[in-house]
Every structure is written in C-alpha cells, then in structure tokens.
Amino acid sequence: MKPATDAAAPNIAPVYDMVVVSNRLPVDYLGGEGAQTQWKASPGGLVTALEPVMRAADGAWVGWTGVAEREFEPFEHDGITIVPVPLSADEVEDYYEGFSNDTLWPLYHDVIAPPRYHREWWDAYVRVNRRFAEAAANAASDGAVVWVQDYQLQLVPRMLREIRPDLVIGFFNHIPFPAYGIYSQLPWRRQVIAGLLGADVIGFQRAADAGNFSRAVRRLFGYRTRGTVIDVRDDDGKVRHVVARHFPISIDAAAFEQMARRPEVQERAREIRKSLGDPDIVMLGVDRLDYTKGIRHRMKAFGELLRDGRLSVEEATLVQVASPSRERVDTYRQLRDEIELQVGRLNGDHSTLGHQAITYLHHGYPREEMAALYLAADVMLVTALRDGMNLVAKEYVASRYDDDGVLVLSEFTGASDELRQAVLVNPHDIDGLKDAMVEAARMPKRERARRMRALRKRVRDNDVANWSATFLETLTGAGPISPGVPDGLRAAIARLAEMPRLLVALDFDGTLAPIVDRPDEARSTERARTAVERLADADDTRVALVSGRALDSLKDVAAPPVAALLSGSHGVELQLDGGGVTLDLREGELTSLEQLIEIVEDAASSSDGAWVERKPAGIALHTRKLSATAGAALQRVARERVDAALPGLSTRSGKNVLEFAVRASDKGEALTRLRQHVGADAVLYVGDDITDEDAFATLDIDDVGVKVGQGKSLAAFRLRGPDDVAELLELLADRRDAAR
Numbered sequence: 140m141k142p143a144t145d146a147a148a149p150n151i152a153p154v155y156d157m158v159v160v161s162n163r164l165p166v167d168y169l170g171g172e173g174a175q176t177q178w179k180a181s182p183g184g185l186v187t188a189l190e191p192v193m194r195a196a197d198g199a200w201v202g203w204t205g206v207a208e209r210e211f212e213p214f215e216h217d218g219i220t221i222v223p224v225p226l227s228a229d230e231v232e233d234y235y236e237g238f239s240n241d242t243l244w245p246l247y248h249d250v251i252a253p254p255r256y257h258r259e260w261w262d263a264y265v266r267v268n269r270r271f272a273e274a275a276a277n278a279a280s281d282g283a284v285v286w287v288q289d290y291q292l293q294l295v296p297r298m299l300r301e302i303r304p305d306l307v308i309g310f311f312n313h314i315p316f317p318a319y320g321i322y323s324q325l326p327w328r329r330q331v332i333a334g335l336l337g338a339d340v341i342g343f344q345r346a347a348d349a350g351n352f353s354r355a356v357r358r359l360f361g362y363r364t365r366g367t368v369i370d371v372r373d374d375d376g377k378v379r380h381v382v383a384r385h386f387p388i389s390i391d392a393a394a395f396e397q398m399a400r401r402p403e404v405q406e407r408a409r410e411i412r413k414s415l416g417d418p419d420i421v422m423l424g425v426d427r428l429d430y431t432k433g434i435r436h437r438m439k440a441f442g443e444l445l446r447d448g449r450l451s452v453e454e455a456t457l458v459q460v461a462s463p464s465r466e467r468v469d470t471y472r473q474l475r476d477e478i479e480l481q482v483g484r485l486n487g488d489h490s491t492l493g494h495q496a497i498t499y500l501h502h503g504y505p506r507e508e509m510a511a512l513y514l515a516a517d518v519m520l521v522t523a524l525r526d527g528m529n530l531v532a533k534e535y536v537a538s539r540y541d542d543d544g545v546l547v548l549s550e551f552t553g554a555s556d557e558l559r560q561a562v563l564v565n566p567h568d569i570d571g572l573k574d575a576m577v578e579a580a581r582m583p584k585r586e587r588a589r590r591m592r593a594l595r596k597r598v599r600d601n602d603v604a605n606w607s608a609t610f611l612e613t614l615t616g617a618g619p620i621s622p623g624v625p626d627g628l629r630a631a632i633a634r635l636a637e638m639p640r641l642l643v644a645l646d647f648d649g650t651l652a653p654i655v656d657r658p659d660e661a662r663s664t665e666r667a668r669t670a671v672e673r674l675a676d677a678d679d680t681r682v683a684l685v686s687g688r689a690l691d692s693l694k695d696v697a698a699p700p701v702a703a704l705l706s707g708s709h710g711v712e713l714q715l716d717g718g719g720v721t722l723d724l725r726e727g728e729l730t731s732l733e734q735l736i737e738i739v740e741d742a743a744s745s746s747d748g749a750w751v752e753r754k755p756a757g758i759a760l761h762t763r764k765l766s767a768t769a770g771a772a773l774q775r776v777a778r779e780r781v782d783a784a785l786p787g788l789s790t791r792s793g794k795n796v797l798e799f800a801v802r803a804s805d806k807g808e809a810l811t812r813l814r815q816h817v818g819a820d821a822v823l824y825v826g827d828d829i830t831d832e833d834a835f836a837t838l839d840i841d842d843v844g845v846k847v848g849q850g851k852s853l854a855a856f857r858l859r860g861p862d863d864v865a866e867l868l869e870l871l872a873d874r875r876d877a878a879r
C-alpha cells in the first residue's frame with residue numbers, strides 16, 4: 140500500500156445526495172490486509188450520534204481511519220458507504236494531535252489546559268482541511284447536502300463552497316464555542332471564522348455557543364447579525380444569509396432503552412454488582428480519559444467523603460471507566476499518570492480486603508456493556524469542567540426504563556441545559572460536589588422516580604433523529620411540506636390565471652407521474668393527465684413538457700396532448716409547433732457520440748446489472764442495481780475513460796445515473812426558447828429534479844416556480860407530489876376558464 144505522505148483526496152463518483160464529513164469515521168483500522176482487514180468501533184460521542192443518522196440516509200461518510208500512512212478504497216460498513224481520507228504520520232502529529240487537540244480543543248474548552256500555538260500545525264490543518272473538502276466535493280452529486288462535523292474541519296465549508304458552489308453546506312460544532320475574550324487568542328481567528336462562514340447553516344450545542352460565535356463574527360468582520368441570521372458579504376460582493384443557532388445533539392434513545400431491556404444485559408448488570416461485592420450504592424463515571432471531564436474532581440470528592448466518614452467502602456464504591464484517548468498528546472499522558480496515581484492513593488488509603496474504593500478501568504467497552512454498567516449504577520457522576528454535550532448523561536437516562544438511578548450532572552455540560560431534573564453541580568466546588576453525591580446516594584425512591592421520569596421524557600422527545608431532522612430542515616429549507624395547495628400558491632395561481640398569454644411548463648417524472656423502479660412503466664396520474672388536457676385546450680394557454688428523457692421515451696410514457704410542446708434530453712431536443720424536432724448533430728458531434736457509446740458500453744459490460752440508455756445526443760449509464768460501492772467504482776471508470784478520450788464533454792450525475800452529452804444544454808435554455816416561441820407573459824414551471832433548478836433560475840417576477848418534494852430549490856413554492864400537482868393544475872384550469 141502506498142504511503143500517504145503526498146496523499147490526495149480519494150476519488151469516488153459524485154453520486155451521493157448526502158455526504159457527512161468528520162475527522163473520525165465510525166470505525167478505526169485494527170489490522171490486516173485486503174479481505175482480512177479488521178476494523179474496530181471508534182471512540183467518542185460524535186460517532187455515537189451520527190451512526191444512526193447515516194444508516195438512515197444512504198449517503199457517504201468521509202473521514203479518517205485513525206491510522207497514519209495508509210490508503211483505503213471506499214467500502215461499505217454496516218450499511219454505510221465509507222470514504223477514507225489518508226493522513227501521513229506528520230499530519231497526524233501536526234493536524235490531529237497538534238492543532239486539533241493541543242490548540243483548538245483546550246482553547247474551545249475555556250483554556251482548562253493551556254493551548255499551544257504553532258505555525259507548522261496550522262499549515263498542516265489547512266492542508267488536511269483542503270483534502271477533506273476535495274474528498275467531499277468528489278463524492279457529492281449536483282446540489283447535494285454536505286454536512287461537515289466539528290472543530291477539526293472548520294475550514295472545510297469555505298473550501299468546499301469555492302470548489303462546488305452548487306452544494307448545500309452545513310456545519311456542526313460538537314464542542315463549546317468560547318467567549319470572544321478567549322477565542323481572540325487564536326492567531327488564525329479570522330481564517331477560522333471565514334472558513335465556517337462558508338456554510339449555509341452553522342450548528343452549535345448550546346444557545347450560548349451560538350451567541351459567542353455571532354459576537355466573534357461581529358467583532359472580526361463587522362457583519363450584521365439579526366437573531367440567528369448573519370449577513371455574510373462574499374468576495375463577489377453578494378450578501379449571503381448564514382444561519383448560526385443551537386441544535387442540541389442526542390442519542391438513539393429507543394435503541395438504548397431496548398438494549399437495556401434485554402435479559403442478557405440485565406443479567407450482566409446483576410453480575411457487575413455482584414463482582415463489586417453487592418454494595419448498597421454503586422457510583423459510576425464513564426469518560427474518555429480527558430482533562431475536560433473532571434475525573435480528578437469527582438475522585439477527590441469521593442475520597443474526601445470516605446475520609447470524612449460520610450460514605451464508607453462497605454456501603455459505596457466508585458467504578459470509573461476511563462477509555463483511552465489521544466494518548467500521544469503530552470497533556471493526556473500527564474493526565475493519565477495523575478489519575479492513576481490518585482486511584483492508587485485512594486485505594487491504598489480506603490480499600491479493605493473485601494471492599495475496593497475505586498474500580499478503575501482503562502478500556503473502551505462496547506455498547507451492551509455500557510448499558511449494563513448504567514443499569515448497575517445507582518448514581519451516575521458526570522462532572523465535566525466543560526463539555527459540548529456529554530452523551531453519557533443521556534445514555535444513562537435512556538437506559539433507566541425502571542425509573543431508578545440518580546444523575547449528578549455538571550452545569551458546564553451542554554446536557555445540563557436540557558436535563559434540569561438531574562442533581563446539578565459545579566465540579567470546581569468540591570464541598571458542593573460532595574453534598575450532591577451524598578444527596579444522590581440517599582435520595583428517597585419516590586424522588587428518584589419523579590426526576591428520572593422527567594429526564595427520560597426529555598431524552599425521548601429530543602432524540603438523535605430529531606436533532607438531525609431539525610438541522611437538515613433548517614439547512615435545506617424544506618421541513619415537512621403540508622398537504623394540498625398552500626394559500627400563498629393559490630393566490631399566485633389566481634394572479635397567473637389573469638395573464639394574457641400563459642405557458643405552463645411541467646417536468647414529467649416525479650411531477651406528473653410518481654417515480655417507479657422501471658422508467659418505461661412511469662405514467663401520469665389520471666387526475667394530472669385530465670388537468671393537463673384541460674389546460675392544453677384553454678384559450679391563450681400553452682402546455683409544455685420539459686424532461687430529461689429522450690423525446691421518444693417521453694412521448695411513450697407521457698402520451699402528451701397533441702397541442703403540447705415538448706423538450707427532451709434536458710433541452711437538447713425540442714418539438715415546437717409543426718411536429719419537427721430541432722436536433723441536428725454536427726459531423727464532429729456524431730463522431731463523438733459513436734465513440735462515447737463504445738466507451739461507456741464497454742465499461743458497463745464488465746458489471747452485471749449496469750445498463751446503458753442511448754439518447755439522441757448522449758448516453759446515460761444506470762447503476763442502480765449495483766451496490767453503492769460497485770456503482771460508484773463503475774461510474775468513476777466510465778468518467779475517467781470518457782475524459783481521456785473525449786475531454787470537455789458535458790456530464791450530469793444523478794442518483795445512480797451518470798449522463799454524458801455531446802451537446803451541452805439544460806432545462807433553463809429549453810424554457811427560455813419555449814417562452815419565446817409562445818410569446819408568454821408569464822410562466823408556471825413545476826419540477827422535482829435537480830435539473831429543474833436551471834429552469835427555476837430563468838423565472839421572472841410574474842412567473843411561478845413550484846418545487847415538488849424536498850431538497851434545496853430556487854422555487855418559491857413547494858408541493859408534496861404528483862397528486863398535489865394535479866390539484867394545482869385543476870385549480871389553474873378552473874381559474875383560467877373563469878378568467879377567459
């Protein structure tokens with residue numbers, strides 16, 4: 140395998156509508172080669188939160204495999220397409236351990252440890268951020284959503300916007316964003332904020348983090364901010380609206396509860412308690428071994444409670460899971476030494492032959508074991524000095540379906556904004572912390588149950604699916620679309636109906652006809668067909684069908700009214716009045732087309748399930764029957780071969796399809812020609828596809844654009860699907876008849 144010293148972004152076909160980019164992938168490389176390659180679950184809350192989101196999204200996850208100097212091809216893991224980004228050993232040291240974890244991490248966690256500023260670390264950060272941006276740009280389809288995660292990749296949004304202005308870009312910061320007085324220490328403070336402002340939406344864990352960010356933007360750039368909206372002036376002088384607000388992250392609460400309910404997990408919880416000598420009170424701490432987590436503070440408080448006799452080792456024990464983290468960073472090494480010294484001292488001072496004060500475990504455990512530990516714990520201690528969210532607190536609550544257990548929670552965690560019924564503590568106040576631990580240990584059962592019920596409701600109501608849906612709705616501007624034709628659209632249709640000469644231009648698949656598996660079986664709904672015919676018969680009204688299909692195929696499936704104007708192959712073919720099709724390929728284009736067919740059919744012949752659709756001025760390679768990885772690989776090969784033989788050919792990628800055309804055209808050009816042909820005073824354009832955006836972009840003030848379904852769009856209105864489109868067209872036909 141080639142070392143990654145001069146590593147480049149992995150090459151993958153741009154077919155993914157949703158791409159997540161994070162430093163960590165859900166798996167770390169463990170060992171082995173080829174088919175024997177072994178992976179292990181990677182640590183931390185980011186992965187815990189994003190895994191269920193990605194499994195549901197059918198997108199690509201771009202990230203690092205946790206090992207230096209190795210390159211891996213994209214692969215599938217547990218239903219998720221993984222796109223590994225390589226890092227050299229120097230980059231791991233400078234970008235990850237250095238700038239990310241020894242500069243940004245302590246700075247953003249309120250300088251609990253002193254941040255170190257090194258120019259060569261910054262250079263590596265810029266270089267690696269660019270590689271991640273390129274990898275995401277390579278994987279994203281036209282107009283795709285790219286969701287960048289966390290402080291390691293703050294420059295990616297702007298870099299990505301520069302490479303791919305068509306993308307919808309979100310960013311989520313999993314750690315706190317500090318007050319300006321602290322943030323301003325960063326020598327590259329302007330570059331980092333400029334990087335983040337490349338996103339359309341910037342998410343934070345807490346409202347306070349979003350507020351700190353907006354203040355930094357005002358101080359450093361002077362941009363206007365109104366509530367959660369920032370007016371960003373781009374290099375071209377245009378103003379872009381960027382949203383910065385909080386979206387508290389969460390867990391898959393139902394899955395955690397289900398796991399905790401499993402008999403073997405409960406049995407394991409009983410075993411754990413037994414192995415601890417069945418004490419009255421089991422206290423538990425679970426953290427990555429990180430100085431932000433307040434592990435020393437909690438052990439100090441526990442040690443003092445034993446010393447003071449307020450708790451005894453016969454009665455209470457503390458289990459501390461400290462999972463290995465960032466072990467090559469000095470501050471983390473020192474922390475480990477300090478904690479292990481402290482455990483040794485406390486156990487030496489307080490343990491007896493039958494009763495250990497602290498059980499210290501320097502391991503990472505699988506989810507099931509975590510659930511068993513949560514069930515076994517009477518008191519959960521989350522005493523972080525600063526923590527973006529802290530998912531352990533939410534997992535504990537979700538596991539306690541028995542409505543028992545007490546959560547002691549630091550007010551410096553993001554989770555404390557939501558989990559108000561926990562016993563809230565300031566971990567710096569050791570006496571206050573000790574009182575809280577005793578209160579938790581002695582809390583009456585009724586009070587425990589009352590608090591836990593409220594906490595569980597909160598975590599259930601705001602689970603991780605809710606988090607991602609809220610973020611993505613804000614990002615794409617498309618929340619749930621209400622059924623029927625909304626009032627604003629009705630009013631616009633009433634205005635349109637009054638226009639002297641009207642063009643009604645409609646996409647076919649997904650707009651008049653529901654999407655089906657086999658494209659030749661697509662048909663308009665009965666209601667849509669009737670409404671289209673009524674409009675085609677109406678005075679001073681022309682109907683046009685504007686499709687990506689070849690014209691012959693469009694005629695077959697759409698059976699358009701005789702008077703309809705037609706545009707096929709994304710505007711390459713146009714059938715205006717008189718029935719003739721205006722498509723005259725020149726000599727050179729015909730030769731290119733022959734060559735193109737030969738290359739793509741040859742590439743497709745090696746993959747079972749791939750098929751090639753010939754079009755008058757191009758070809759479409761369909762890969763929907765292949766696995767995502769095989770489809771992406773085939774598209775990559777086809778693209779490379781075509782690029783080599785016929786450079787500069789027009790390409791268009793959709794989900795599981797890659798199109799090449801020897802003549803460039805789009806639906807926008809088609810609509811402009813149709814409008815001129817008709818002499819229309821106004822246009823209604825309805826479409827569901829990314830390629831319909833070219834048509835929406837040509838609309839004027841008196842026109843009406845309607846996007847069908849979800850996705851970023853220039854259209855002013857939205858409908859859910861073909862049934863609602865039919866209702867809209869009926870409405871227009873009624874109004875048009877009445878107006879004439």
Ligand SMILES: O=P(O)(O)OC[C@H]1O[C@H](O[C@H]2O[C@H](CO)[C@@H](O)[C@H](O)[C@H]2O)[C@H](O)[C@@H](O)[C@@H]1O
Pocket residue numbers: 162163182183184185186188289290313314388464465526527528529530
């Ligand atoms: O990838 P590592 O360097 O091993 O670190 C693990 C992760 O730690 C951080 O997690 C944060 O995200 C959690 C989920 O939003 C949140 O609950 C917690 O408060 C944060 O600290 C880090 O932000 C991730 O990027 C790391 O992958």
Ligand SMILES: O=c1ccn([C@@H]2O[C@H](COP(=O)(O)OP(=O)(O)O)[C@@H](O)[C@H]2O)c(=O)[nH]1
Pocket residue numbers: 182183184185187425426427460462502503504505506509528529530531532534
């Ligand atoms: O041995 C361990 C320790 C922790 N975790 C998981 O790691 C995540 C920690 O997330 P949190 O937000 O609490 O903190 P982070 O480590 O991300 O700062 C949680 O999902 C834990 O269940 C785990 O699976 N095994």
